[in-house]
Amino acid sequence: MSTIVKILFALSVLTIGNGCVVPQAVPTTEANSPLTHGNVQLTLKKGVTTQQEVLEKFGAPNIVTHDSAGQEVWTYQRHATVAQSNSSSTYATIILFGGSSRSSGFEQSQKTMTLIIKFDANKMVSDFKSMYSSF
8 A cells, every 4th residue: 555655645745846937038129220219319319310321311301391490300100019928827736626727917008109201402411300209
C-alpha cells in the first residue's frame, strides 16, 4: 500500500506543478510616422528649413492654403488608434479535482498630431505650431 500512496503523492505533486498562468498579450504596433513632436522640434528651424526639406522629412501635407498675408500654409494631421488586448488563464488539478480561471482585458487610446507650418516668399519656414493630444 505504501508504494501506491507514494505513487499517488508523486502524481499529485506533478499535477499541481502543471497549474500555470499563461499571459497572452497582443503586441501594440504603431506605424512609424516621422511626424512626432520630437522630430518637429529637431527638423523645423525658422528662417533655415526649406519647403523641400519639410517635404522630404514629413511627406506631402494634408492641406495647403494661404493666410491673409499671402504666406503659404501647410497643415499635417495624423490620427492613430492604438488597441491592446491581453488574456491569462490558470489551470490546476489535484488528483481528480481541477479548476481553472480566465481573465481578459482590452485597452484603446487615440492620438492626434497636428502641425501647421507657414512659409515666407523664399519658401523658408517662417513659423510653425504643433499640437498633440492623446485620450
